[in-house]
Amino acid sequence: MVLLICASFVRVQRHNIFKKRLDVHGKVVNAPKPDAINAPKVQKPLQKHGGRLEHNETYCGSCFGAESSDDECCNNCEEVREAYRKKGWALTNADLIDQCHREGFIERVKEEAGEGCNIYGKLEVNKVAGNFHFAPGKSFQQSAMHLLDLMGFITDSFNVSHTINELSFGAHFPGAVNPLDKVTNIQKDLNGMYQYFIKVVPTVYTDIKGRKISTNQFSVTEHYTAGDHGPRFVPGVFFFYDLSPIKVKFSEERPSFLHFLTNVCAIVGGVYSIAGIIDSFVYHGHRAIKKKMELGKLS
Structure with a gap:
């Protein structure tokens, strides 16, 4: 299972997120690569051609009815899937799509069965309530709703067992305790949705020399939902955070x-x-x- 990070309902300003594929034994499959949250899409030049690719001819693949215009091309499997997502259609059998069949999309998904991933990095967001989550599939917007495309997986069950090595909101300061560090949750059902409701408390720490560290502490409440509970149920790990209106100040002082x-x-x-x-x-x-x-x- 490949997990992708999605930032929703919050505008990501800057990020430094990396993902590493892990096999069933926890070993790295390939080198980590940066994620592309809110990255601009590269506009490819239109290659007009109908039918099968011939010698010295450009290729314009069919979108199989999902074209938004007459001259739109879908030259690979991902572009066909993206066109289907924009239409809100379900791609039930990717092997019937020429581009997906040629690229061996089904075989590639089968090879990744049982895999996991390691995600690490930093996100810089606005100081407003929001959430970020880890879930299988690719995210897209439709009718002002945030959805995930799970049609690319040859399974109806997703194992979202996870270990949070470290989660913090800001710089570390002496005596800080992050309640989610080293937390492990093992999924026992076919599908599961883990939700962490976080209350972030702005904190200012002043050391003995007068140097200030502006950071945050947080408290958390966990909630787990098992099984399939309708179309709004999405297997994954969700972090919902909100800012407290109260600021806490710590200061070091030398006694007289x-x-x-x-x-x-x-x-x-x-x-x-x-x-x-x-x-x-x-x-x-x-x-x-x-x-x-x-x-x-x-x-």
């Missing part, structure tokens, strides 16, 4: 000399008191034992 002297006196006094108690206990114990020994000799 008077405070230090008071602590030293308290420590010395405590040691003296404990020493007196121990001395008294030993003294009275010794006297009691000595007295018993004297009474034993007299008798």
Whole structure:
């Protein structure tokens, strides 16, 4: 199963996201490649030609009824699938599409069965409520709804078991605890949807030298939905976050000399008191034992 990251309902400003394919044993299949969230599409020059590709002729593949204009071309399997997505049609059998059959799309999907992925990087977004998620398939918009195309997979079940190695909203500061670090969830059903509802709290940390770190803390609530619950059910891992109106400030301060002297006196006094108690206990114990020994000799 190949998981793709999708950023929805939130405008991604900049990102540095990488994906690595992993086999069933967790080993990297190929080198990591950057994801293309909100990346502009490259407009290819139109290649007009009908029918089969001949020598020294350009190729204009059919979109199989999904063309948005008479001169639109679909020269590979992905372009046919994209045309179908724009129409809102389901591509039920990709092997019947010439481009997909020629590229071995079905065989390639079968080869990737049982695979997973490792996704890492950073996202820079606006300071508004939003979500990001990891789900199988490719995302697209239709009728103001965010949908995922799952027709390219030869299965109705998706295993979205996952481990969150690290998740943070901002720079690390001393004493920070991220509640989702090292969290593992193993899916036990055919399909599952994991939802993490995150409350982000803006935080300012000031160290002893007066240097400030503007970052965030967060709390989280988990929810799991098993099985297929209709067309709105999408297998995947979803992170919904919202910003708290309250800001937390931490600051390091060096105690004054008077405070230090008071602590030293308290420590010395405590040691003296404990020493007196121990001395008294030993003294009275010794006297009691000595007295018993004297009474034993007299008798």
